[in-house]
Amino acid sequence: MPTDNYFDAIVLGTGLTESTIAAAISKAGFKVAHLDTNSYYGGHEASLSLDELAQWADVHSRPDLTAQSNNFSSVTRSETVPPHSRQYSVSLSPSVIPAVGPFISSLVASGVSRYGSFKLLERVAIFDGTQIKSVPQSKEDIFQDKTLTLIYKRRLMRFLMFASGEFELSNELAEKPDVPFFDFLISTFSLSDEIATVITFAMAYCNFKTDLTLPALRRVRKLLKSVGRYGPSSFLVGYYGGSGEIAQGFCRTSAVNRGVYILGKNIATISQNNGEESELSRTYKYTVELDDFPETLYSRCLISSPYHLSAHLDSITTVSHSTPTSGSTQPVAFAKCIAIIDKPISFKSSEHVSAESDENSSSTSGISEPDTAIIVFPPGSLASGSSNSSAHVLTTGPGTMTAPAGKCIFLNHLTEMLSDSIVAGIIYISIPLSSLVDSSPEPLIKPYLDTVLSMASSKDRKTEPLFLVHYVQHISSPEPSVTPANTSPSLFVTPLLHPDLTQSCDEAAVAAETIFWNAIRSLESSREGSERPPDTNVEDINTVESFWPSVGPSDDDESEDGW
Amino acid sequence: MSKQFQFKLVLLGESAVGKSSLVLRFVKDQFDDYRESTIGAAFLTQTVTLEDQTMVKFEIWDTAGQERYKSLAPMYYRNANCAVVVYDITQSASLEKARTWIRELQRQADPSIVIALCGNKADLSARRQVTQEEAKKYAEEEGLMWGETSAKSGEGVSDIFTAIAKKLPLTAAPSQRAGGTRGAAPGAARAGVDLNKQPSTQGSNEACNC
Numbered sequence: 195m196p197t198d199n200y201f202d203a204i205v206l207g208t209g210l211t212e213s214t215i216a217a218a219i220s221k222a223g224f225k226v227a228h229l230d231t232n233s234y235y236g237g238h239e240a241s242l243s244l245d246e247l248a249q250w251a252d253v254h255s256r257p258d259l260t261a262q263s264n265n266f267s268s269v270t271r272s273e274t275v276p277p278h279s280r281q282y283s284v285s286l287s288p289s290v291i292p293a294v295g296p297f298i299s300s301l302v303a304s305g306v307s308r309y310g311s312f313k314l315l316e317r318v319a320i321f322d323g324t325q326i327k328s329v330p331q332s333k334e335d336i337f338q339d340k341t342l343t344l345i346y347k348r349r350l351m352r353f354l355m356f357a358s359g360e361f362e363l364s365n366e367l368a369e370k371p372d373v374p375f376f377d378f379l380i381s382t383f384s385l386s387d388e389i390a391t392v393i394t395f396a397m398a399y400c401n402f403k404t405d406l407t408l409p410a411l412r413r414v415r416k417l418l419k420s421v422g423r424y425g426p427s428s429f430l431v432g433y434y435g436g437s438g439e440i441a442q443g444f445c446r447t448s449a450v451n452r453g454v455y456i457l458g459k460n461i462a463t464i465s466q467n468n469g470e471e472s473e474l475s476r477t478y479k480y481t482v483e484l485d486d487f488p489e490t491l492y493s494r495c496l497i498s499s500p501y502h503l504s505a506h507l508d509s510i511t512t513v514s515h516s517t518p519t520s521g522s523t524q525p526v527a528f529a530k531c532i533a534i535i536d537k538p539i540s541f542k543s544s545e546h547v548s549a550e551s552d553e554n555s556s557s558t559s560g561i562s563e564p565d566t567a568i569i570v571f572p573p574g575s576l577a578s579g580s581s582n583s584s585a586h587v588l589t590t591g592p593g594t595m596t597a598p599a600g601k602c603i604f605l606n607h608l609t610e611m612l613s614d615s616i617v618a619g620i621i622y623i624s625i626p627l628s629s630l631v632d633s634s635p636e637p638l639i640k641p642y643l644d645t646v647l648s649m650a651s652s653k654d655r656k657t658e659p660l661f662l663v664h665y666v667q668h669i670s671s672p673e674p675s676v677t678p679a680n681t682s683p684s685l686f687v688t689p690l691l692h693p694d695l696t697q698s699c700d701e702a703a704v705a706a707e708t709i710f711w712n713a714i715r716s717l718e719s720s721r722e723g724s725e726r727p728p729d730t731n732v733e734d735i736n737t738v739e740s741f742w743p744s745v746g747p748s749d750d751d752e753s754e755d756g757w
Numbered sequence: 758m759s760k761q762f763q764f765k766l767v768l769l770g771e772s773a774v775g776k777s778s779l780v781l782r783f784v785k786d787q788f789d790d791y792r793e794s795t796i797g798a799a800f801l802t803q804t805v806t807l808e809d810q811t812m813v814k815f816e817i818w819d820t821a822g823q824e825r826y827k828s829l830a831p832m833y834y835r836n837a838n839c840a841v842v843v844y845d846i847t848q849s850a851s852l853e854k855a856r857t858w859i860r861e862l863q864r865q866a867d868p869s870i871v872i873a874l875c876g877n878k879a880d881l882s883a884r885r886q887v888t889q890e891e892a893k894k895y896a897e898e899e900g901l902m903w904g905e906t907s908a909k910s911g912e913g914v915s916d917i918f919t920a921i922a923k924k925l926p927l928t929a930a931p932s933q934r935a936g937g938t939r940g941a942a943p944g945a946a947r948a949g950v951d952l953n954k955q956p957s958t959q960g961s962n963e964a965c966n967c
Binding site: 235298301302305307308309311312313314424425430433434439442443445446447449450452453454455456457458 | 799819821822823825826827828830831832833835949950952953954
């Protein structure tokens with residue numbers, strides 16, 4: 195068919211944002227070709243097996259940096275990949291999903307939620323300098339907290355009331371618009387240093403002590419709204435590595451709505467036609483040629499991740515990238531670590547048991563081993579750690595299908611059986627950096643990793659990671675610049691996602707919706723009077739009214755009217 | 758009450774061998790000569806009732822065209838209990854492709870997966886390029902089930918799905934099986950969270966039909 199290679203949109207990159215856009219545009223009735231130069235789905239948000247992760251580390255540590263790998267530096271890994279590689283789903287963008295927010299709304303409205311599986315985050319904890327303490331997840335938890343005095347409980351409640359309301363117009367905020375959040379908590383609500391620290395870093399998930407008040411307050415409000423939607427935690431954790439798996443779900447949604455998928459092919463050329471040759475080339479402006487692929491692809495608009503496009507940008511147009519501004523409260527990069535362990539991480543339930551295993555640790559009754567947990571290290575909490583940056587740690591285990599457990603898995607008949615006692619887990623550590631460093635992130639990560647590993651160790655056995663990857667992930671634009679103002683109206687570049695534990699999913703959803711609407715406007719405006727290839731289904735064309743069309747009977751998997 | 762089990766079944770095979778037609782026949786007992794590729798459905802379901810009144814519900818995933826450029830996501834194979842690998846008996850090259858897909862399944866899917874090799878378009882036997890003997894021999898070597906079908910006439914279609922249903926391990930507790938089927942979406946009741954649940958608890962804990 196001659197129309198096979200003509201698309202309404204070509205989407206480059208299968209990261210979370212691009213995959214969401216591809217699904218939405220396909221569902222709106224437009225024809226999408228979705229490409230990725232990687233042979234795996236998910237881009238910077240991919241979920242990988244250990245073998246794939248090792249390969250990823252090798253590719254990104256090569257000195258001949260491709261455009262894509264410019265986002266990563268100082269990548270190192272352990273030499274030996276442990277067995278049962280495929281039983282792991284390691285996320286390049288470890289994240290939790292706020293139970294209320296644009297991302298979860300998209301998951302439900304698009305129907306992608308049924309492709310995935312989700313669990314509530316089981317634990318949020320903070321290291322206060324000497325011990326790991328659970329962070330209360332709800333107002334009820336705070337009421338029951340015996341460590342808080344009544345007066346602080348009241349002040350805290352006053353703050354929570356404020357933070358869950360419409361604080362944007364409040365006097366409290368108007369008086370101090372540029373005050374760091376931490377200082378705001380102390381000066382406006384007279385909270386103690388300790389409580390302000392918990393709120394700043396384990397509720398607002400600030401990167402630095404200097405993070406500003408308004409965005410932090412908004413994160414706290416979202417967290418408060420999220421509690422109770424699905425249970426006691428504000429966050430959900432996606433199975434199989436979260437974002438990467440969900441990106442695949444969006445891609446499948448695009449595919450079942452006629453999206454065409456081509457992965458693992460290098461892009462030879464991207465060009466923009468001037469429309470001089472024919473009417474058709476005026477409409478189908480973009481031409482993409484792939485290596486080792488016979489057909490040329492044409493499209494009316496082009497949507498790309500920055501790393502897929504950058505190598506070809508000169509031939510199309512120039513997109514200005516904002517450069518990182520040092521000195522601002524936005525991090526310019528993140529020092530990151532992925533550690534695979536073969537013991538679960540245990541928390542002591544009691545509030546006042548020391549984190550360093552002492553004489554009390556023999557009592558097992560107060561010990562829990564959550565499958566998923568966030569552990570926050572505020573700035574200065576570890577003597578050998580960072581005094582400016584907070585460190586956010588996410589741990590996941592077999593319960594979210596990210597790592598194997600001894601008993602309940604089928605193994606390839608060629609490999610040996612895991613012993614029953616093994617419960618593997620993944621530790622992700624992320625530390626925001628306010629200035630760029632060329633050195634290895636390992637020394638910076640080490641004290642945090644050692645502290646978390648000690649939680650997985652018993653008296654007689656110190657847990658060592660089975661596999662370790664360290665790297666620095668760069669943020670090329672501190673503010674996601676979604677606006678296509680600097681691009682031509684049919685070319686859209688998705689912003690690079692912040693690798694932010696609690697915000698990245700929502701950030702992807704917001705960026706995806708913005709670009710979706712811009713692309714739809716562009717497609718709809720070029721529709722009238724434009725030349726289309728023969729036998730285009732005109733009846734397919736409806737005016738797009740929402741990001742996700744309401745779920746009709748054809749989307750209901752239980753319905754027999756599916757096809 | 759009779760026992761009910763739910764399994765995820767994935768379809769594989771070269772483009773245009775009739776994967777979707779086969780399912781359309783199985784699920785809706787319909788056939789359309791000019792069907793284009795699959796549009797719109799995440800997956801379809803159909804239930805087979807065995808002689809002992811055991812109900813086996815298949816959740817059938819079509820490739821949705823992602824097989825065309827070998828771009829199937831790992832999610833597709835995830836938690837698949839059974840697979841139907843389809844070839845076209847009038848195209849010997851399609852059996853070669855089926856072999857590739859079977860190797861891919863052996864690499865990607867759970868080792869306990871039940872695989873059926875299915876020669877479709879049996880109504881076009883005049884143009885046959887793949888003999889029954891050849892396909893059967895290959896299936897036996899690889900330990901696969903085998904059958905020929907015609908999505909057009911309906912011949913053999915329900916037979917192959919029933920044969921798969923009989924071969925699936927119907928020993929696990931039904932609820933456990935349902936949980937394993939798609940990672941945990943129906944298992945929402947079991948371990949995971951059902952995202953479609955309304956914020957307010959509406960009486961019963963019954964999962965919605967997602």
